[in-house]
Amino acid sequence: GQQLNQSPQSMFIQEGEDVSMNCTSSSIFNTWLWYKQDPGEGPVLLIALYKAGELTSNGRLTAQFGITRKDSFLNISASIPSDVGIYFCAGHQQNYGGSQGNLIFGKGTKLSVKP
Amino acid sequence: NAGVMQNPRHLVRRRGQEARLRCSPMKGHSHVYWYRQLPEEGLKFMVYLQKENIIDESGMPKERFSAEFPKEGPSILRIQQVVRGDSAAYFCASSPPFGNEQFFGPGTRLTVL
Numbered sequence: 001g002q003q004l005n006q007s008p009q010s011m012f013i014q015e016g017e018d019v020s021m022n023c024t025s026s027s028i029f030n031t032w033l034w035y036k037q038d039p040g041e042g043p044v045l046l047i048a049l050y051k052a053g054e055l056t057s058n059g060r061l062t063a064q065f066g067i068t069r070k071d072s073f074l075n076i077s078a079s080i081p082s083d084v085g086i087y088f089c090a091g092h093q094q095n096y097g098g099s100q101g102n103l104i105f106g107k108g109t110k111l112s113v114k115p
Numbered sequence: 116n117a118g119v120m121q122n123p124r125h126l127v128r129r130r131g132q133e134a135r136l137r138c139s140p141m142k143g144h145s146h147v148y149w150y151r152q153l154p155e156e157g158l159k160f161m162v163y164l165q166k167e168n169i170i171d172e173s174g175m176p177k178e179r180f181s182a183e184f185p186k187e188g189p190s191i192l193r194i195q196q197v198v199r200g201d202s203a204a205y206f207c208a209s210s211p212p213f214g215n216e217q218f219f220g221p222g223t224r225l226t227v228l
Contacts, residue, residue, distance in 0.1 A: 003157065031215050042119075042206050042219035043158070050215065088157055092215065101171060102148060103208075103217060105157035 006089055006106030012114040013079045021109040022073040023089035031092045032065050032072040033103065038085050046087075047074070079111075086110050117142065119209050119220035120189075127226045134194040134201070136223045140209030147190040148217060149175075149182060152204045161205075164190060197227045 006023045013019055023032070031050050035043035047058050049065035049072060056063055062075045072091075076083055090103040120139040128134050140147050146165055150158040160174040164184035175182065179197075184190040194201055204224050208217035 006157075033216065035219075040221075040224075042121075042221045045216055045218060048216050090158075102160035102163050102174065103150075103158070104160070105150075107155075107157045 004089055004091060004104060004106035006109055008109055010110040010112065012112050013083065014114045015080060017079050019076040019079050019111065020073060021087060022071060023106050024071040025091070026070070027093065028069040029091035029093055033090045034063050034074045035088045035090060036085050037088060043088055081113060084111050084113055119207055119218055121207050121220035121223050123223060124221060125224050127228065128197045129228050130198055131196050134197050134225055136192040136205050138190040138207030138220060141218055144209035144211050146210045146212065147184050148208045149192050150206045150208065152206060158206060199227050201225060202227045
């Protein structure tokens with residue numbers, strides 16, 4: 001099945017740094033969602049994007065739905081230690097006449113603290 | 116307002132046994148999705164259900180796996196005659212009618228010995 005290409009795979013952050021990650025696809029998506037997953041837990045929804053070009057913020061997080069509908073990025077400003085975790089992009093391609101149906105996920109970007 | 120509930124959180128089975136995973140969606144949500152996650156991987160879609168209906172099961176193996184979402188009670192993902200390759204984390208998500216956002220439960224970690 002199709003997967004989204006998410007990069008980078010992993011990155012180290014120092015407190016206070018800005019962080020950027022992105023997701024690309026060869027085909028068009030109807031929505032983009034960004035999730036964070038902590039060890040042993042389920043993904044937690046951070047931001048949802050619905051229209052091409054849309055730019056949405058949630059606190060220190062900002063995400064954009066690419067104009068081509070084939071990509072999205074997530075920025076975290078002034079990172080703090082609790083930002084550590086795995087970030088997943090996910091998107092809908094299908095529409096079941098109202099509900100968007102299943103999500104396709106990227107492989108994740110793992111954020112760790114610089115030693 | 117309780118989130119998506121899943122139980123058990125951890126399940127250990129021997130090869131050949133059956134595994135039953137339960138999911139109670141958020142209040143007011145009538146759509147349920149099951150995903151599987153292997154270590155170091157993203158989540159892979161398995162099945163999408165509404166009450167008493169399977170909408171899309173294109174991600175679920177044809178044999179040994181089944182899912183239901185009855186009129187009353189939780190959604191159940193059932194794996195018969197488990198094999199070692201079934202070991203994974205299984206997540207359930209729910210969304211409201213006509214909703215695009217899916218909210219995930221804490222997952223069930225299945226280990227097959």
